[in-house]
Amino acid sequence: MPAQLLKGKPIADKIKEDVKKEVEDLKAKGVSPSLVAIQVGENEASKVYTNAQKKNAELCGIKYDLQELPADMTQEQLIKHIDGLNKDPNVTGIILQMPVPEQIDAKVCQWRIAYEKDIEGVTPTNMGLVTFGEPRLVPCTAQGAFELIKSTGVDLYGKEVVVVGHSDIVGKPAALLLLNSFGTVTVCHIATGQRGLTEEHVRRAEILVVAVGVPHLVKGDWVKEGAIVVDIGINVKDGKLLGDVETEVAMEKAAWVTPVPGGAGTATTAILMRNTVEAAKWQLEMKQS
Amino acid sequence: MPAQLLKGKPIADKIKEDVKKEVEDLKAKGVSPSLVAIQVGENEASKVYTNAQKKNAELCGIKYDLQELPADMTQEQLIKHIDGLNKDPNVTGIILQMPVPEQIDAKVCQWRIAYEKDIEGVTPTNMGLVTFGEPRLVPCTAQGAFELIKSTGVDLYGKEVVVVGHSDIVGKPAALLLLNSFGTVTVCHIATGQRGLTEEHVRRAEILVVAVGVPHLVKGDWVKEGAIVVDIGINVKDGKLLGDVETEVAMEKAAWVTPVPGGAGTATTAILMRNTVEAAKWQLEMKQS
Structure with missing residues (x-):
């Protein structure tokens, strides 16, 4: 039986x-979730994201403010700008769009965002909460992958989980979410591949998450019978969109496979909206305590 | 050839x-590292730790202050006390000794410690920095395990690493330190054991860290030929001290095995002292920036 498609859209x-309702509830309490996206300099690729953010925010009743700052601003100026947003009670969520111009250290600036407004989950505090199994604001794509897996109804307890890719925004947080659900988690990456051991690990994965950005790195016949396969990669090759997994072949063995595109990434912007609400609630709690 | 003993004492x-020298340097700059250990109520087991802390601190030239607070204090009072220490420029490191009386939520109070004074690495911010591969104040026993492994001269890149136990203070941070050194890391735990899969994972481990607190959970013959075995467990059974690994049998196959006691735990207090210095330096940086 071929795999079922694990789609992000539903x-x-x-x-x-849910977010729309929560926003209404919050507004009834006098709290208006509002998202500021900072774009330093122009970037065509970023526009795809910020347009999607704007559309989704409006749909959910969240105020969306794209702040376009000059490409030649200094890091110090950007930090000052972020500090201002951190202090502004009318701003409940902050994103710094990537990439930033080279005179700016992206990490220093992202880490400057107040953790309770850090709706992309990029600050050490939020990552620590994920690690401790007490997640609050989780990187959106990792959270999307996690929710797709849970949506299949699988019991994660004791499952053999393999995550290929150990990035800070997808691989690591996805691995930690799955570990804290009592999966037995292996994280593979470039060094695993260089030793030729990725296949061996993938072959025993009951749950497989791949987020590396290399088209068809994971061969379809490596996939275990009955596995859940979440493919985060979206790569352009010869004019085609390819995942990190050989999807069509994988579908012959897996129980569930995410389509590319249309998988975990599809839920990313929706989760960003939910994080904006979660951030607003967190700030409300902090004010009340 | 039997394994070499991987001892913590050297x-x-x-x-x-090193810490002693650094403390002298810091004092020359007008900074005196000082450690406050908070003990709420009396606890015999804690005394072993606080006595070791005091002795080591004095040896390194670090001011040590054991603050014994009443067993019936409220959580609110303890938080207020911690806030006071956070603000006190003469205190550079803070520990809350475990256990605390039941009216107090240990986590809430530990997380209240300013991250730059959190010398046990128990706050979300410090754990997030470990996860990101930019560790600053790392949980001491996990760091000890990591340094013991590195002291063998092994190149961690691409090594098959298995960590048994996923506690917040040992298993997870040790796994993350090893992952960020490009080990291919698998984390096993109780759910792995319940599926009977711990042995299979242990058998392929070139580097094995076990921190579960179950005497001889890992059988000696599971250990891979030439492996590095770090056993964090110290269990009392029938009047004997036993590790989580069947040490004597493991020594027939492994290249390196930590003795129990005398392994990674032995470095814990020394690392706590180094963290105290690191914290003082961090605070100095923050003041200067």
């Missing part, structure tokens, strides 16, 4: 519906 | 020697 739609 | 001695 999850994204459900999240947005 | 590493601890070297760390203390």
Whole structure:
């Protein structure tokens, strides 16, 4: 039996519906979730994201403010700008769009965002909370992958989980979410590949998450019978969109496979909206305590 | 050839020697590292630790202040006390001794410690920095395990690493330190054991860290030929001290095995002293920036 497609859209739609209601509830309490996206200099690729953010925010009743700052600003100026947003009670969520111009250290600036407004989950405090199994604001794509997996109804307890890719924004947080659900988690990466051991690990994965950005790195016949495969990669090759997994072949063995595109990434912006609400609630709690 | 013993004492001695020098340097700059250990109520087991802390601190030239607070204090009072220490420029490191009385939520109070004074690395911010591969104040026993492994001269890049136990203070941070050194890391735990899969994972481990607190959970013959075995467990059974690994049998196959006691735990207090210095330096940086 070929795999079922594990699509992001139904999850994204459900999240947005819930967020919309929560935003109404919050507004009734006098709290208006509001998202500021900082764009330093122009970037065509970023526009795809910021347009999607704007559309989704409006749909959910979240105020969206794209702040376009000059490409030649200094890091010090950007930090000052972020500090201002941190202090502004009318701003409940902050994103710094990547990439930033080279005179700016992206990490220093992202880490400057107040953790309770850090809706992309990029600050050490939020990553620490994920590690401790007490997540609050989780990197959106990792959270999307996690929710897609859970949506299959699988019991994660004791499952053999393999995550290929150990980036700070996807691989690590996804691995930690799955570990804290009592999966037995292996994290593979470039060094695993260089030793030729990725295949061996993938072959025993009951749950497989791949987030490396290399088209068809994971061969379809490596996939275990009945596995859940979440492929985060979206690569352009010879004019085609390819995942990190050989999806069509993988579908012959897996139980669930995410389509590319249309998988975990599809839920990312919806989760960003939910994080904006979560951030607003967190700030409300902090004010009340 | 039987395994070599991977002892903590030489590493601890070297760390203390370095710390002593660093403390002198800091004092010359007008900074005096000082450690406050908070003990709420009396606890016999804690005394072993606080006595070791005091002795090591004095040896390194670090001011040590054991603050014994009443067993019936409220959480609110303890938080207020911690806030006071956070603000006190003469206190550079803070520990909350475990356990605390039941009316107090240990986590809430530990997380209240200013991250730059959190010398046990128990706050989300410090754990997030470990996760990101930019560690600053790392949980001491996990750091000890990591340094013991590195002291063998092994190149961690691409090594098959298995960590048994996923506690917040040992298993997770040790796994993350090893992952960020490009080991291919698998984390096993109780759910792995319940599926009977711990043995299979242990058998392929070139580097094995076990921190579960179950005497001889890992059988000696599971250990891979030439492996490095770090056993964090110290269990009392029938009047004997036993590790989580069947040490004597493991020594027939492994290249390096930590003795129990005398392994990674032995470096813990020395690393706590180094963290105290690191914290003082961090605070100095923050003041200067």
